[in-house]
Amino acid sequence: MPTDLIHGAAVIGQSGGPTAVINQSLVGAVLALQGHEAITAIYGARNGVRGMVENRFVDLTDSPPDFLEAIAQTPSAALGSTRDKPDEAYCERIFESLRAKDVRYFFYIGGNDSSDTCRIVNELSDQAGYELRCFHIPKTIDNDLMESDHTPGYPSAARFVAKAFTGDNLDNKSLPGIKINVVMGRHAGFLTGAAALARRFETDGPHLIYLPERHFDPDRFVADVDGVYSRLGRCLIAVSEGVHNDSGEAISHLLQQTGEVDAHGNVQLSGSGALGDFLAGLLRTKLAARGGKPPRIRADTLGYMQRCYPDPSPLDQQEARAAGAHAAKLAMSGDLDGSIAIKRSPGETYQSQPVAVKLNAVAGRTRVMPEEFLRGDNDVSDAFVNYLRPLVGEMPVVESFA
């Protein structure tokens, strides 16, 4: 233990859209902090920053290991989450709340907005001359954080998407038609691209993959689908909820009536079937106009199941746990603040380790799919499939009559 390590309490919170492994990170951090001589108490903040300002905490100082193991396996944020995005004034209240409990170690599990919260709280404590170590622990199914090979939560969501498309491709093969599946992902197509893992045989779908990294042109979409359907007699399509036109307007946003915007200024894209139904209607109209027997057209929206379906990637569980533990270890070794990234080792066999990165390298920034992960305007590349495959764990057995 570094001689200058300050004694005090630790607080940990969870924020943003939950994942199937976010509690692994919580438990990884708590287990690494429990019994450490510098740690006087461990508090879990209910509903993230909101519980901090409302003084709602769970005492985790002596939580027994069996109970914590069960929490770790439970999907979604066991402490509760929040969509609050603290501004300076809100961060002041967080900081005052932490100070009142003599909190000296602040851990916040979340996406890029959460890393920004960490950054502001950290700056406030610096200004006040109050020693507080602030760590962001990454979590997002969108896989859109800078510096990381991938983010905890993404492999499990990708596993769900890959398995859902595996089943749906076989369903569509047995009863041919046109099927659209809308997948989560506002700016980054990593999750939608995971649909490609469903392919085993040459004519397997998804046959078309539309990502927010490309402009979405409805006319080209119709022509693409028509081409696949003419060739194969069926077409399975993955569409990211975040697809947008060449003016950058999300197609979902153009359709929706509610105009709901969250505290971060994000427009509601999930929790509605509108985009899928719009695209199905578009195909129905345009393809009927070409004559012949109208194809069977259906649309599903994979929805919130993508976040917390209780069948996580085993690797994701381990890495999420390790990310939480690593943040605690860094805090206990004297590093003042930072975030955690997952670094993949070079080589044939997949290996990774958690590493420290600067808060401002992550805070409020968004990563999208690099060009080498895309193929043309409506597919992902082999490089992406090779990147993703080791993350998701075992995929189902699929066999076919010739």
Next chain:
Amino acid sequence: MPTDLIHGAAVIGQSGGPTAVINQSLVGAVLALQGHEAITAIYGARNGVRGMVENRFVDLTDSPPDFLEAIAQTPSAALGSTRDKPDEAYCERIFESLRAKDVRYFFYIGGNDSSDTCRIVNELSDQAGYELRCFHIPKTIDNDLMESDHTPGYPSAARFVAKAFTGDNLDNKSLPGIKINVVMGRHAGFLTGAAALARRFETDGPHLIYLPERHFDPDRFVADVDGVYSRLGRCLIAVSEGVHNDSGEAISHLLQQTGEVDAHGNVQLSGSGALGDFLAGLLRTKLAARGGKPPRIRADTLGYMQRCYPDPSPLDQQEARAAGAHAAKLAMSGDLDGSIAIKRSPGETYQSQPVAVKLNAVAGRTRVMPEEFLRGDNDVSDAFVNYLRPLVGEMPVVESFA
């Protein structure tokens, strides 16, 4: 072997909406037929009856066991399926096709329409004095066949629904709001009711379950949701796609009358988010009118994933395999025709066996949930939960901070 057992070929087909275990039944039958002295060849009909009349068959006579095991684990109908519902004239063509191949054993895996096809083909062969043994092997995620404790395919679909709601309940608990999930089931609520398995702790959802066995009243729905939301600050709702008003009109029909769908499409029950979006819009309007901060309201439609998500119930795999094997065994023991039902043994520990039932006890008839499986107008009973729990296999670990 009975002395009067006729020598000839066997044909097997798959029909209707696929399931995660329909290939288990196929492989169960094929393995039981392979090498039997009365069986001269085994043909798989591609796309069910359609492949029979179009002379599209796969020769399964010598398919190796390893290959068949992989087929058995593959979700959806490996031979392809069909929505064709044969009338008498169509059945004539099937019968002629079978006769041309000297088929003496006819197996058809499907729902109640498929059992009716078996029944008609059977009658035609009787009229022609052509000895043909017709067996229906049950399959449907809807669990709506007569005579069976439950149908192969239902436990796996119920497992998916239960796991999806387990994750979504925890998601909704961490970020409270109103969430509607639409579940498959046109006339029977068995699959929607499976959402109840998500409950572990007292305030867990689904808090309301709407089934086609009850009339759906939009005003009562709004009042129910308002009540739960006022009490718990959140509300998770399971709605069957087949809910209808007290005149028996499906709500989807009402959507067309009120113009709540886009101008392009027909409203079908599955493959659209229209019902969920309509109900979310209804709540948004009615609850906003009551003043106060408007709740966060989202809707998902679980969609086709319910049929073929590749995470089947292990029990369902075994029972589907046994149903196929039992049909073959009955045919080889001289029973002329029939269907298979799953019979549950009395007693604390779950045990079941496949039994023979008459075709006309199953053909074209639909079972709905019995009264003792329902609780009030918006829930299932403990009796239903006890009925379902042994079927779905292990459920995820869920723990909670007090």
